[in-house]
Amino acid sequence: MKPKGWKDLTPGGGVILEAGNADEYNTGSWRAFRPEWKEENCIQCLFCWVFCPDSAVITKDGKMTGFDYKHCKGCGVCAYECPGKKGQKAIVMVEEGK
Amino acid sequence: MAKAVAVTGNQAVAEALRQIDPDVCAAYPITPSTEIMQRFAAFVADGDVNTILVTVESEHSAMSACIGAAAAGGRVVTATSSQGLALMWEMLYIASGMRFPILMALVNRALSAPINIHGDHSDGMGARDAGWIQLYSENAQEAYDNTIQALRIAEHMDIRLPIMTCMDGFIISHSIERMEYLKDEEVKDFIGEYKALNPLLDIDNPKTIGALVLPDYFMEHKKAQADAMGKVKAVVLDVAERFGKLSGRSYGLFEDYRLGDADITLVIMGSAAGTAKDVIDDLRNRGIKAGLLKPRLFRPFPYEEIADALKGVKAICVMDRADSSGGYGPLFMEISSALIHIKERPVMINKVYGLGGRDFLPEHAETVLNELAEIANTGKAKTFKEYITVRE
Incomplete structure (x- = not known):
C-alpha cells in the first residue's frame, strides 16, 4: 500500500x-519467541485466552485450538500462566528461526 | 446600542464566557485568573449558562478534562495563569496535536522563582511553541473582544487549533476600565453553533483518537498541523472584519500606531503599549517622528506583514515583558526574523521591562525613545540587549 501524503490524512488530529x-x-512480525x-x-x-494481551489465542466452541501468529507478539505470558498437565506445559516458547 | 460598563479585565472575560455559554469548562483557580472562574462558576450555579463545570485537582487535570470534553464533541473553555499554564505544559501539545479548538483565557503572570503573582509574559512565551494560537490584549475591551473572536478562529474548519487569549495579570485583569459589552444574542449569532469534528460521542461511528504514530507518518501529521497554523492569519483578518461590522471596533494582526512615516519605533505588546502610545503622542507634538507597533497575533507570527509595516524605520526597540535567559527576548527574536529579508534593515535594540509586574511608566518609554532618536542619528547602538528599570 502506498503511504498517504499529509493532505490525504483524515481532518483532525490523527483520528482513525x-x-x-x-x-x-x-x-x-515483532516476535522473537513463538508459543507452541x-x-x-x-x-x-x-488461562492462555484470558491472559493473552493481543487476543491471539484462537478458540472454537469454548476450546483452545491454536494461536493467531499474525498478531501474537511472543510475550510468553500464555506459556508462563499455563498449568499444563502432570508438570508438563501445554504451551512452550520456541525461538523463531529454530 | 452597546452596553457601556466599568469592569475589571477578568470580569469582562467572564462575561464573554457567559455569553459564549460553552458545553464544558474545566479549570483550577490560580491568581490572577481566579476571578474569571469564580464569576463563571457563579453563572453556572445560577443557571445563567448550560455549561458543565468540571472542578479538578490541578491544571494538568483541567487541560486533560478539556481535551476529553473536546474529543467527546463539546465546545470547551478554560482559564489559567503562570504556574497553572506551566503545569498544563504536556497537555497543551496534546490539545493542539489532536486539533481541538479549546479556548483558554490566559492571564499573564510571571513564573516562579522567586515566586511572584504579578503580570509579565513569561508564561505565554513559554507556551509559544505548543501549537496554540495566541492573541494578546492591551486592555479589558480587547480581552473581551479577543475572547469572542477567538472561538470563530479556532473552530474554523480549516484551522481546528486551540487558542489562548492573553491579558496582563493585575494591570488588566484587576483594573476597572470603561468598556462595552455586546448583546447576548449578538455574541450567540457571531460565534454560531459549535460543529464537532469526528466526535467520540457519535457512538454509531466508533473511532480511534490519540493512536500511536511512528516515524513513517509522524511528519505528515505535523505538516498538516503546521499547514493549519499557516491559514490562521487569513481567518483572523476575516473574523476581525466581521467583528468590526458588529462592534465598530477594528482589529488586525497587529496595531500600527503613527507608524507611517516614523523614524523610530517601539514594538511593544499588551498593556504597556497603551502607556507608550501617550509618549508617542508627546514626541509627535514635539516634531519627533515616533511610532509604535503592537503585536496582537503572536502565534502564528505575521512575519511578512510586520516586516512590511516596519520598512523604512531607522531604529527599533523591541520591548520584551519576558526574557529567554541567555538569548534575546522572545518578541525581539521574532521581529529580527521578520526583518531578516529586508535589504535596508533598521538598527534594532532589545529592552526587557516589567518582569514580575514591575511598573512601566511613561518616563521609561520616553528614555527608550530618546535612545532610539540618538541611534537613528548615529546609526549605531551602544547595547543590543538590556534590562531597564532595574536598580544597580
Whole structure:
C-alpha cells in the first residue's frame, strides 16, 4: 500500500475512522519467541485466552485450538500462566528461526 | 446600542464566557485568573449558562478534562495563569496535536522563582511553541473582544487549533476600565453553533483518537498541523472584519500606531503599549517622528506583514515583558526574523521591562525613545540587549 501524503490524512488530529483496524497491523512480525501448543498437555483451562494481551489465542466452541501468529507478539505470558498437565506445559516458547 | 460598563479585565472575560455559554469548562483557580472562574462558576450555579463545570485537582487535570470534553464533541473553555499554564505544559501539545479548538483565557503572570503573582509574559512565551494560537490584549475591551473572536478562529474548519487569549495579570485583569459589552444574542449569532469534528460521542461511528504514530507518518501529521497554523492569519483578518461590522471596533494582526512615516519605533505588546502610545503622542507634538507597533497575533507570527509595516524605520526597540535567559527576548527574536529579508534593515535594540509586574511608566518609554532618536542619528547602538528599570 502506498503511504498517504499529509493532505490525504483524515481532518483532525490523527483520528482513525475505521473501527477495529488494528487487525490489519501484523504485530506478529515483532516476535522473537513463538508459543507452541502441545495439545496432549492441554487441560482447556483457557488461562492462555484470558491472559493473552493481543487476543491471539484462537478458540472454537469454548476450546483452545491454536494461536493467531499474525498478531501474537511472543510475550510468553500464555506459556508462563499455563498449568499444563502432570508438570508438563501445554504451551512452550520456541525461538523463531529454530 | 452597546452596553457601556466599568469592569475589571477578568470580569469582562467572564462575561464573554457567559455569553459564549460553552458545553464544558474545566479549570483550577490560580491568581490572577481566579476571578474569571469564580464569576463563571457563579453563572453556572445560577443557571445563567448550560455549561458543565468540571472542578479538578490541578491544571494538568483541567487541560486533560478539556481535551476529553473536546474529543467527546463539546465546545470547551478554560482559564489559567503562570504556574497553572506551566503545569498544563504536556497537555497543551496534546490539545493542539489532536486539533481541538479549546479556548483558554490566559492571564499573564510571571513564573516562579522567586515566586511572584504579578503580570509579565513569561508564561505565554513559554507556551509559544505548543501549537496554540495566541492573541494578546492591551486592555479589558480587547480581552473581551479577543475572547469572542477567538472561538470563530479556532473552530474554523480549516484551522481546528486551540487558542489562548492573553491579558496582563493585575494591570488588566484587576483594573476597572470603561468598556462595552455586546448583546447576548449578538455574541450567540457571531460565534454560531459549535460543529464537532469526528466526535467520540457519535457512538454509531466508533473511532480511534490519540493512536500511536511512528516515524513513517509522524511528519505528515505535523505538516498538516503546521499547514493549519499557516491559514490562521487569513481567518483572523476575516473574523476581525466581521467583528468590526458588529462592534465598530477594528482589529488586525497587529496595531500600527503613527507608524507611517516614523523614524523610530517601539514594538511593544499588551498593556504597556497603551502607556507608550501617550509618549508617542508627546514626541509627535514635539516634531519627533515616533511610532509604535503592537503585536496582537503572536502565534502564528505575521512575519511578512510586520516586516512590511516596519520598512523604512531607522531604529527599533523591541520591548520584551519576558526574557529567554541567555538569548534575546522572545518578541525581539521574532521581529529580527521578520526583518531578516529586508535589504535596508533598521538598527534594532532589545529592552526587557516589567518582569514580575514591575511598573512601566511613561518616563521609561520616553528614555527608550530618546535612545532610539540618538541611534537613528548615529546609526549605531551602544547595547543590543538590556534590562531597564532595574536598580544597580
